Amino acid sequence: MTQRKHLDDFLRGRIIGRLECGRTQLEVSEELGIAQSVISRLWQRFQDDGNVSRYYSTGRPRVTTPNEDRYLAVTAKRNRRSRRSDLSRQLSSATGTTVSRQTVYRRLRHIGLYARRPVRCVPFTATHCRLRLAWSREHALWTPQQWSCVMFSDVSRFSLQSDSRRTFI
Numbered sequence: 506m507t508q509r510k511h512l513d514d515f516l517r518g519r520i521i522g523r524l525e526c527g528r529t530q531l532e533v534s535e536e537l538g539i540a541q542s543v544i545s546r547l548w549q550r551f552q553d554d555g556n557v558s559r560y561y562s563t564g565r566p567r568v569t570t571p572n573e574d575r576y577l578a579v580t581a582k583r584n585r586r587s588r589r590s591d592l593s594r595q596l597s598s599a600t601g602t603t604v605s606r607q608t609v610y611r612r613l614r615h616i617g618l619y620a621r622r623p624v625r626c627v628p629f630t631a632t633h634c635r636l637r638l639a640w641s642r643e644h645a646l647w648t649p650q651q652w653s654c655v656m657f658s659d660v661s662r663f664s665l666q667s668d669s670r671r672t673f674i
Contacts (some may be wrong), residue, residue: 512539517547517557559583568604569596574612576600581618589613 512520516537523533530548534541551557569577573596580595581587587595589606592613597603613619 512543512547514558518549519542521551521557568608569602569612570662571600573600574616577609577612578616578618581613 518533520533520537520539523536524530524544528536530541531540534544547557576599577592577596580592589609592609596609596642644655
């Protein structure tokens, strides 16, 4: 089996020059020892866009266009609680492009939209910290009798079912 080689720019120019001089693709392929299908593709590309250089690309081509990516972003921002499968279905019905949930996840992650659980408590600010420190200093010298009138409660959340009904945003 022969190894595949890419044609260099000079050889591509020679092929196009000979074809422009009126030679057939078969004559050029026999003369240069290159498959006729390669010559045909090169000539077709030259006729389409006037370019004979190679297209350099790595990896699989993207399924979605930049407009479809923007559509996903706008749809996700409008309804923060929509799931990836819902977004995939909406994109498919709007544009006809079918994408997986993983693709939707990657597109949203690229623009900075992640699935997060809502905050359960308000984070401390500098004011909160200052007020708590002042409260603790006021009550630092209390006697056990004074503390006996105070009730502390530790409220914890327990769930006996597997579904904790947490929502993602």
